[in-house]
Amino acid sequence: MGIGSKARRLALLVGMAASALSLTTAAQAAEKYKIFLSMSYIGNDWQAEAANMVKALAAHKNYADKVDLQVQVAGPNAQRQIQQINAMVQGGAKAIVVYPISPTALNQVVKNACDKGVKIFAYDAEITEPCAYNVHIDQEEAGRVTAEWLVDKMGGKGNIVAITGVPGTSVDDQRTKAAKEVFAKHPDIKIVGEAVGMWSQAVARTELSKILATRNWDDIDGLWMQVGCFTANAMQLEAGKTAKDLIPCAGEGSNGGRIQMLPEGTEVEGAASPYAPLGAQRISYASPPYSGALALKLAVDALDGKEVAKTTILPLPIVTSETIKLCEEGTWDEMKAGCNAFKPSLVSNPGWFASIFSDQTPEVGLAAALVGQPED
């Protein structure tokens, strides 16, 4: 009994402190839009980078006194995201920016939120409920363009190893199906190995090692990977190949992969093999991590009463060996001028996603993606 009442008193105390806190913030934020960010699983590099950019945008001087952003994490569980979105609606959200765990499972709660006048903006992946706003790339285009590039590089014949994404997701399904349709048109192209890469360099490495246990690099003429070209090039160097012999690889927009695309011998600060210029034959595409920041921006526009399209298809960020260009500092202005890879001395993690430029988000540059700092 004593313990129970003590616990209750404690709860009361904490509750009072918390409610006092929320009262003051409520008063300050009287004129601000209350916007929530509902993230899914935060434990991977892409998610964290995207969240940094959203936070940076909200902290930018143009938005800081306009937006009251609260970031919440639902984890990988769609059930929890459903409950979280509803709690956000109950908590007085004007708009909710969400990385949807499932394109379909959230439909009911999203509809419910729309009915109450809350704007829902999904970034990167899509929500199929018609009242939601979606901001993402065309995944089929990504699969098709990269596959066509690879077929072209291989001269229309040879053996391909494919490393796909997370099975059972729409994004993976659309990309892989589109790519396979392209490959199917060329009878001399053969997929000799296929593995699930889970959009992770580490998994790509394990899976490629498994495939290569019974194969030689010489038997493979092309790689189509959703994530993993950086790793694949590193593995070829370990196996004794020279930079000139690297197999053409269609894949993700990691900074490590971009640096490898620079002509061999280019002076780059902080470079060390395999995170170094190799002149690798690559096409690099990405689901850009700025999509969350752009979604927040569009949400504010919508709340301001501006017309916002329900679906914003982002231009597919494609970088090839011909268009690769190194940034000096990574400011937005510099990226606008066309640079698309960052020095290893600035970005020490080669798996970091480099497609952070959008001409629609001058508020966020490299510092935003790395540490959540907006541009001036």
Next chain:
Amino acid sequence: MTNTALANPVSTSALRRTLSRNSGTIIAGVVFALLLGFVDWVSAGPLTYFDISFLSSGGATSAIAAVGQTIVILSGGFDLSAGAVISLVNVVLASSMDPMAMEASIVGWTLVGIAIGMAVGAFNGFFIAVLRMQPIVVTLSTMFILQGVTLLVMDKPGGGIAANLGAFYLGDAIEGWLPMPLVVIGVVLLLWLWLKGSRFGTALYAVGSDPESAASVGVNVVLVRFLVYVIAGGCYGLAGVFISAQTGSGDPLVGNPLLLSMFAAVVVGGTRLGGGQGGPVGTVFGAYILMMVVNILLVLNVSAYYSTIAEGTILILAVLAGSLSHGSVLATQLRAGRARFAAWRAGMLPSQLDRTDRRLKSFGATGPAAGTLAARPAFMLRHAETLRFALPAYICLVAVVVVTQLVLGRAILNPSYWNSLLVLSSFLAVLALGQGTVILTGGLDLSVPWTIGLSGIVLAGMVSGSDAALAYALPLVLLMACVIGFANGVGIVYLGISPIVMTLAMNGILQGAALLYSQGTPAGFSSPLLRWFMTGKLAGITPGVIFMIAFVAGAVLLLGKTPFGRRVYGIGNGVRAAQLSGIAVEKTLILVYMLSAVCAALVGAMLTGFSGQASLGMGDDYLLPSIAVVVVGGALITGGRGHYLGMLGGALLLTALQMLLAGTTLPYATRAILYGLVVLGAVMALRERRIH
């Protein structure tokens, strides 16, 4: 205890007994009520009927599924296929219902869902009850098979559920008063109470407490176990129907993440893992407590990087609230500490007594003599038990390698095949020592993923490509792992928190720590030496392989030839017996969890070398495999039995199998099914002998 029972009238003692027997349930209910009150207090407005209705539907899926899991756990089992069943039912309903038809038969489709669940349960039950195989490995195989089947039914989110199913399950039973989800849960619980009162219910608890005694008093253990899985399957099926109604569509991945939180719900609800104590009512509260965390994090505006830390802390506190009683582990430990202190002051601790040999003279004289008289039994006889459980993994390994040779060629005579096999299995082999030792003591370490992740990230950050830095970074990371393992051990031993909850909460806390340390972007990369260690070649062999061979030898010696190893087996065979025979159970258990954390940190370092960098979530794919290799290698999940060489065989087998499947171009769904079937087949030989 006896005195008070005698002093009080009979009725009071009966009440007290009921209270203490249901203390877990009652405490879970109280914690839930407190949290609900807290959310109500802190939220802007009072909780309306709409909020309650929404909360009730939010937690219903996991609550219903967790009820099924509770029944399995009460019987002494374990079911990893629960999440996969939910996904399967969801996609079957979404792909075969006509979403345009407004009126679908609610009863019909609900029965379809339950029937699918029960069919899966019968599959599990057949292997577990009739063939007497270990639940964890059977249900793990089932999980893989079902995930494959689910993807065959529907390879991406889509489909539709008729609107009236959603309207029925999410609507009101009594307008404005009683939401339907609560009625559904109520019906499930009523069915349970009826079942509990029946002969089956008694038999269920009896089997969970002690299957041997249950069998000897005439309980049909096989039938009870079989039915348990069928009933649990029915619960998962119903949960699948509910989530379908709730989401109105199909998603092949929807159920998988529910699995771990389901176990947490069971334990928070006061059910003891290993069986015999607790019940589904507490579990329902447990499931809702876990869902309420979402709302609490929101009202307290806990920032993203802290959310998993806050969640882990809430989980630990919720469980600790249950141990604030006289009989709890914490209280017992405090009393024992006081007694030890008093003994120390009185100079009566064993270590303070003079060390004269107090053994009986005759015992000491005949002991060695008896040893020389009896001839040492033959090798096969001495190791018959170990061989029986360790060999199947190796036999299957040989089979898989032969198939690889036949299908893909270039295996048996290809040195690089064997080198890859050893390098790729080295991660699991190292993890198997840590996880295996924990399992030998009857525990489970779920903090492996983020111990790997945090260690790798911290190591890469400190090393940043410098071999010199590696010299101090690696010891520091291992030291950090010791601290993590120590914290796990202390929580489990001294605070009496169940290993599953403690390590699950620790996993969340470590995830938060990794995010905070890296600010979301892990910096740094492996040094050349570390990379060479895992990817270079020394006369055709990767240096890591040589390390692995040394590690295996060390692990076999550690578990087989040292006092520590014998204490581990002693604890696994019975904590009480171990205690009485003078084993320092507390100290040993803490060391066991420290060993597990150190192994995970080693894997973190190895993975960093292997990939050249560390990334968030790099350890996520190693949790279930780390448990699987231990069990496939012949260890008993309830502890006390298993040999490290068997676990090594398990690691080699699973890796070889994955290498075989990766070399083919079979679709992922087919691979998952094959993987599950082979694992199931591999452990057929591990069947328990008949109870009599």
